[in-house]
Amino acid sequence: MKIVVPVKVVPDTAATIKVEDGRVTWGDAPLVLNPWDEFAVEAALQMVEKHGGTVAVVSVGDEHALEAIRKALAMGAKEAVRIHDPALAHADVRATAQVLAAAVRKMGDVDMVFFGRQAIDGDTGLTPMYTARALGWPFVGLVSAFPEMDPAGRTFTAERSVGEAKQTLRAPMPAVVTIAKEFAEPRYPSFMGIRKASRAKVPVWSLADLGLDAPAAKVRWPEITMPPKREVKVEFIEGETPREIAEKLVDKLIEAKVL
Amino acid sequence: MDFRLTDEHRMVQQMVRDFAQKEIAPLVKEYDRKHEPIPGVLERMGELGLLGISIPVRYGGQGMDYITLGLVSEELEYVDSTLRVVMSVHMGLCALSILHWGTEAQKQKFLVPLAKGEKVGAGAFTEPGHGSDFARIQGTARREGDVYILNGEKMWISLATKADYALVTMRTDPHADPPHRGLTAFIVDLHSPGITRGDIKGKLGVRAGSTGWIAFQNVEVPVENRIGEEGEGFKVTMSAFDRGRYTVGAGAAGLIRAALDASVAYARERRTFGQPIGHHQLIKEKIARMARDYEMTRLLYLHTGWLMNQGQRFTRQASLTKWFGTEAAFRAAHDAIQIHGAYGYSDEYDVERFFRNSRGAMIYEGSSEIHTLIQADYALGYRYDKPLRKELPPYDPDEWLAE
Numbered sequence: 001m002k003i004v005v006p007v008k009v010v011p012d013t014a015a016t017i018k019v020e021d022g023r024v025t026w027g028d029a030p031l032v033l034n035p036w037d038e039f040a041v042e043a044a045l046q047m048v049e050k051h052g053g054t055v056a057v058v059s060v061g062d063e064h065a066l067e068a069i070r071k072a073l074a075m076g077a078k079e080a081v082r083i084h085d086p087a088l089a090h091a092d093v094r095a096t097a098q099v100l101a102a103a104v105r106k107m108g109d110v111d112m113v114f115f116g117r118q119a120i121d122g123d124t125g126l127t128p129m130y131t132a133r134a135l136g137w138p139f140v141g142l143v144s145a146f147p148e149m150d151p152a153g154r155t156f157t158a159e160r161s162v163g164e165a166k167q168t169l170r171a172p173m174p175a176v177v178t179i180a181k182e183f184a185e186p187r188y189p190s191f192m193g194i195r196k197a198s199r200a201k202v203p204v205w206s207l208a209d210l211g212l213d214a215p216a217a218k219v220r221w222p223e224i225t226m227p228p229k230r231e232v233k234v235e236f237i238e239g240e241t242p243r244e245i246a247e248k249l250v251d252k253l254i255e256a257k258v259l
Numbered sequence: 260m261d262f263r264l265t266d267e268h269r270m271v272q273q274m275v276r277d278f279a280q281k282e283i284a285p286l287v288k289e290y291d292r293k294h295e296p297i298p299g300v301l302e303r304m305g306e307l308g309l310l311g312i313s314i315p316v317r318y319g320g321q322g323m324d325y326i327t328l329g330l331v332s333e334e335l336e337y338v339d340s341t342l343r344v345v346m347s348v349h350m351g352l353c354a355l356s357i358l359h360w361g362t363e364a365q366k367q368k369f370l371v372p373l374a375k376g377e378k379v380g381a382g383a384f385t386e387p388g389h390g391s392d393f394a395r396i397q398g399t400a401r402r403e404g405d406v407y408i409l410n411g412e413k414m415w416i417s418l419a420t421k422a423d424y425a426l427v428t429m430r431t432d433p434h435a436d437p438p439h440r441g442l443t444a445f446i447v448d449l450h451s452p453g454i455t456r457g458d459i460k461g462k463l464g465v466r467a468g469s470t471g472w473i474a475f476q477n478v479e480v481p482v483e484n485r486i487g488e489e490g491e492g493f494k495v496t497m498s499a500f501d502r503g504r505y506t507v508g509a510g511a512a513g514l515i516r517a518a519l520d521a522s523v524a525y526a527r528e529r530r531t532f533g534q535p536i537g538h539h540q541l542i543k544e545k546i547a548r549m550a551r552d553y554e555m556t557r558l559l560y561l562h563t564g565w566l567m568n569q570g571q572r573f574t575r576q577a578s579l580t581k582w583f584g585t586e587a588a589f590r591a592a593h594d595a596i597q598i599h600g601a602y603g604y605s606d607e608y609d610v611e612r613f614f615r616n617s618r619g620a621m622i623y624e625g626s627s628e629i630h631t632l633i634q635a636d637y638a639l640g641y642r643y644d645k646p647l648r649k650e651l652p653p654y655d656p657d658e659w660l661a662e
Contacts, residue, residue: 032273074270188274191308191321195660198266 001053001111001151003044005077006100006131007037009061009068010121019226031064033071036116038186040179043143044114045076045187051149053111054078058103060088060096066202073197074189080200081107085207087214093122095215097130102210104135111151113176117142125178132176140171144182264330271312271323272330278307279338287339290467291612294460297467301345301421305376310349314358315659318366319374324654326564329509333557336510337517340616341468343510347624348417349373351502353380356426357446359651360487360495369424369446381422382503383413383447383473384496390415391629394439394493398475400429407431407445407485409453409478415623419456419471425449426499427475428492435490442492445480453478464615487648494647501574502651503624504581505567509560511584511620512553518588518595518613519549525599525608536598545594552587559583570653572644575637582630585620592617 015029118125314320398411435441636642
C-alpha cells in the first residue's frame with residue numbers, strides 16, 4: 001500500500017514567538033518537523049511494515065521545508081516531494097489543502113493519507129479535513145490504532161481517541177486520517193536513514209506541475225498582534241487563625257465572583 | 260575553511276538530543292541520587308547505533324566520521340556525563356583502538372560485536388598505585404606458550420562491571436629500560452576465569468555511571484588477543500588516550516552548554532534588587548565566560564575531529580581540547596551554582612550535578628597537570644610526535660560506508 005504523509009516545518013517548540021512589524025517571527029530558533037506529524041510518519045511506517053508498501057511525504061514550502069522532509073525520510077519514509085510556487089506565498093488552509101490534494105492525485109495509487117492532528121504554528125487543525133473534502137475521500141480524525149487494515153479489500157477499521165472514550169469505526173479506502181499521539185511514540189531516525197536523507201534529492205513541484213491555478217485564499221490576516229500580557233497580582237491574606245484566614249479568603253473569592 | 264556542519268551531522272545531533280532529553284533527562288536525577296546506572300541505558304545506546312558510531316559499516320558500525328563522535332559526546336554530556344563516559348571508554352579507548360591497531364581477525368572477532376552494541380568495551384590501564392606515571396604500572400603479563408598469564412589490579416575503570424571486553428595494558432618485560440618499553444596491550448574477555456571486578460562507591464560525581472576495579476589472577480589470554488606488538492603497549496595506550504581525551508573534551512562542551520542554558524534561564528527569571536539578576540553585571544560576567552568557553556571548547560574539539568578525519572596526528576590537539584574543556588566546564592558549573600545561589604546548592608536544580616560531574620574529568624584521561632606539562636613541552640620544543648607504526652585510519656566515506 002502507498003501512504004502519503006503531508007508534513008510541515010514549524011519553529012522549534014522552545015522558540016520564543018513574537019510579532020514584529022505585523023509579522024510573526026521566532027528569531028533564529030531552529031525549524032523542525034511539526035511534532036504532531038512525527039506521529040503520522042510513525043503510524044504510516046508501522047502500517048507499511050505490517051502490510052508492505054511505501055511511505056511518501058509531501059510538504060508545501062520553500063527550502064526550509066526540507067528540514068521536515070529530511071527528518072521524515074530519516075525516520076524511514078522512502079519518497080518525498082516538495083511543492084513550492086511563489087503564488088502560494090499567502091495560501092490559507094483551504095488553498096494548501098487543494099494543493100495537497102492535487103499532489104496526492106499526481107502521486108497516483110495512494111491508499112491512505114496520514115496527517116498529524118494539527119501544526120503547532122497555525123494550530124487550525126483544518127488542513128486534513130479540507131484535503132479529504134478536496135479529494136472526495138472519507139475522513140477519520142484522531143486515530144489511535146488500526147485494528148484492521150485491508151488494502152486488498154479496500155477497507156480499514158480505525159480506533160479513535162475521543163476524550164476518555166474510544167470509538168471504533170470502519171471506512172473504505174482510500175481515506176484521509178489524522179493520527180493521535182496515543183498511536184505510538186515516534187521512532188528516532190536511524191543512522192542509515194540519516195545517511196539516505198542527507199543525500200536525498202527531493203523533487204520540487206510547482207502549481208503548473210500539479211495542473212493548478214493559484215488557489216485563491218479565502219482568509220486574510222488584516223492584523224496580527226501579541227496576546228495581551230496577563231497582569232497577575234499576588235495578595236497575602238493575613239489573620240490570627242487559619243479559620244480567620246479562610247473566612248477572609250472566601251470573602252475575597254465571593255467578591256471576585258469566583259464562587 | 261567551512262565551519263558548517265553537514266545535514267548528516269545535524270540530524271545525528273538532533274537524534275541524540277531527542278534520545279537524551281526524552282529517555283535520560285527524566286530519570287537521571289533519581290539514579291544519580293541512588294548511585295546507580297539508569298537501567299537498560301547501554302542496551303538503548305546499542306539499539307540506536309551509538310555504540311558503533313564512528314566505525315566502518317563493514318565492521319558493524321554506522322560509518323559516521325570522527326566529528327560525529329564529538330557531536331554525540333557533546334549532546335550526551337549536555338544531559339549527563341555518565342552517558343558521554345560510555346562513548347569515551349567503549350568507543351574511544353576500546354573499539355577505536357581495535358580499529359587502529361587490531362588485525363583483521365581481531366576486528367572481526369571483537370570490533371564487530373562492539374560496534375553492533377552486542378558487547379560493551381572498556382579500557383583498563385590505571386592501577387591503585389599508578390595513574391599519571393603509567394609507564395611504571397605493575398600488573399604483569401607473562402607469556403607461556405600460546406597464552407599470556409595476566410596478574411594485577413586495575414582501578415578507576417569506567418564500566419568495569421558492565422563491560423564484556425577491555426583493552427588492558429600490562430608489563431611483559433619487568434627489566435625494560437626505559438620502563439614504558441616493557442608494556443604490552445591485550446583485548447581481554449572480562450568474563451574469563453580469574454577475573455573479579457567490582458564498583459567503587461562514594462564517588463563525588465558520575466554517580467549514575469559505573470566506575471570500578473578489575474583484578475586479574477592468573478588470567479589466560481590467547482596470544483592472538485595481543486593488540487600491537489609485544490613492548491608496544493605504551494604507544495597503544497597513549498593513542499587510546501588521544502581518542503578518549505577527544506571525547507572528554509567534546510563532552511565538556513556539552514556540560515558548559517548545559518550550565519550556560521540553566522544559568523540563562525534562571526538569570527532571566529530570578530529577581531533581586533527589583534530586576535532580573537541577568538541585569539546585574541557580575542552575573543553577566545559569569546554568563547559571558549560560559550558563552551566564550553563553550554565556543555572555544557567547541558572549536559577545539561571540532562578541529563581535533565577534523566584532524567582525525569584527515570588522518571593527521573591529533574595528540575597535541577586532543578590534549579589541549581581535554582585540558583581546556585574540562586577546566587572550563589568545572590568553572591562553568593561552579594559559576595552556574597553561584598548564579599543559582601542557595602538553590603544551586605540543592606539537587607532540586609541540575610547545576611550541582613554538573614559541578615560534581617565536572618570535577619573528575621580534570622583528573623582522568625590525563626590530569627590537568629599532565630596536560631599542562633604536555634602543552635608546555637610542545638611549545639618549548641621538548642616534545643614532538645614521532646610517527647606510529649600504524650596510524651588511526653582517516654575517515655573515507657566511500658570506504659567506511661561500504662558493506
